[in-house]
Amino acid sequence: MNGIPYAREYKITLCHVCSYVCAEEAHECPRCNSPVHRRKPNSLTRTWAFLIAGLIFYIPANLLPVMYTTMLGSSSENTIMSGVIEFAESGSWDIAILIFIASVVVPCIKFLVLGLMLVTCQRRSTWAMRERSRLFRFIELIGYWSMLDVLVVALVAALVQFRGLSTIEPRLGILFFGLVVVMTMLAAMTFDPRLIWDAEVEDVR
């Protein structure tokens, strides 16, 4: 694993917007004028902040109803989990699993993995660095699929608008759920995966 030089050994740094190789002391990329940092500023603190905000929003997202349905006089409110259970009971196992993965499994994996990244980086752990890098790229990839439930509620609520017969309205829970997705996306964006590898050497700022 050793032998591959790090950018800092050459006093260069990467522009994340245009991939230009900048001088280490540059504050702005000479080619695309974006700000350049050797490491994303305050990466750990900011990621913690977004992660904790996401966790807090996740509570009302699961407790509050996301959808309000009136069907021929009878009305009901659904939370995310009760929606999944309803699908499973009506026999649509495939859709139940799909929604369960997108709205429960993916956010929970994101919370766990980001928490793991933050703790291991703060302890400067050299454990499984390659695997942790892969894991981080994986959650970056799957993160935005959680938006699925928000978009489904939007579509269904826009469609089922038959006054007197049947209506579906979005409810407050979906706002919190959408915010969870945005927060975890921001957390993944502010985390700097290069910190994983900084454990090999002295402090890099």
Place this chain on the structure above:
Amino acid sequence: MIAEPHSHGDQWIICEHCDSVYESMPLNKGEAAYCLRCAAILRRSHRLTLEQLLALSIAACILFIFANVFPVITISMQGLHNEVTLWGSVQALAQGQITLIALVAGLAIILAPALQIALLFWVLAHAHRGEIAPGFKMCMRTLEHLRPWSMLEVCLLGILVAIVKLAGMLDVHAGVGLWAMAMLMVLILLIAGKDIRRLWDELGVQPE
């Protein structure tokens, strides 16, 4: 051994996930370079020429209009009909307390893809003539920042889930907009990826 780097930045590739430095090598078609330290993709060979990218961005523009003008789902129930467009579904979220999420949804399925297509068309149309488009730097920076927020593939899956969800209680039909969406999603994957960064090198944008 690797020589000391100097001002010619394009001889070097730095892995954005672990900061490893490699000497840049030309890739053959279908090849990709991976980081030996963290296994991330460093660079991929270009699948399409700039001309093809421009053609696809024009196609994406037309499909985007179709996807937004025509309904994506139509339903009927006891003689009553209703249909939904992408904009309609964003509007459905814009009620009362939850308006904020309508903004996020609007960004994800309408605004971000629209801007991506428009900006790509702008820079590619000029690149096709060998010119650097006016405002090139801003366009390219905006494209980078928009990429994570463009969620057409999630939207497509959402439409399919909504169809299955409603199929149990109503008559549901896929609209023209859905087919346009499906094709548009593929085009966006092809044209709006990180690969567009090649324009910086291919147009020879000089650092200041």
